[in-house]
Structure formats: structure tokens, C-alpha cells
Amino acid sequence: MAWKDAALYSILNTKCPRCHEGDMFPKGTFYNFRKFSEMNEKCSCCGQHFEPEPGFYYGAMFVSYAFSTAIFIGVWIALSFMVKEVTLTMMIIALIISVVVLLPINFRLSRSIWIHIFIRYKGPCNTYKN
Helix, strand or coil: CCHHHCHHHHHHCCECCCCCCCECCCCCCCCCCCCCCCCCCECCCCCCECCCCCCHHHHHHHHHHHHHHHHHHHHHHHHHHHCCCCCHHHHHHHHHHHHHHHHHHHHHHHHHHHHHHHCCCCCCHHHCCC
16 A cells, blocks of 8 residues: 555645545645635545535534644643743743644644545545546
């Protein structure tokens, strides 16, 4: 199995879950805070719709919540190693900075994981009909 055929590759690179080739998000919008949440309507390669039904990504909020919890714990542990006493103000500032900086990654990975749970890989675009 080639690396591009692996689900982990597709999830981390926010590729289409059905063909692992098309992009879920437009190029150049990753750290554009006005456009980072824009998604392509469908896969440019296989035609898979990225919003199969209205409200499909509400479940991705649970994935995002898990990532946010990991970020909070990671910031807390990192601060406890860097300073002698962690104050509430220090913790809040560190969390706000971390969450804002990691927001596009959290948002996109959460959606990518969520759609990969429900749509299975069928192979490269040229191996099947839409």
C-alpha cells in the first residue's frame, strides 16, 4: 500500500476521503483568518461532496473538543516546566495564544477526521466511475 493510499495521509493533508487526491480546502487559505474555514464544495478529482448533508460537521465539534483539551493540558504541562509558579493570568494568556494560533489546524483536522469516519476510500479517481 502506497503512503498516499493511507487514511492517515489523507486526514493530515485534508484530502478527499474517497480518492485521497482532491483537496477539501482551497489552496492559500490556511492562515488567512477570514478564509481558513472555507471548504471546497466537492472533490476536484472524484466529485465527492464534502458536505454530504446539512449540519454534517456538528459532530466534528466533539473531535475539536478533544484537540482543545489536549492543547489545554499540553500548555499547562509546558508552563509548569518553564516557570516555578503558574498564575491564572499566565495560563489564560498562554491558552488564548495557543488556541488562536492552532485554530486553523484544529478546525481542518476535526473536519477531516469526521468525514473520514463516514466516507470510505475507494481508490484513485481513475479506477472507478463517479
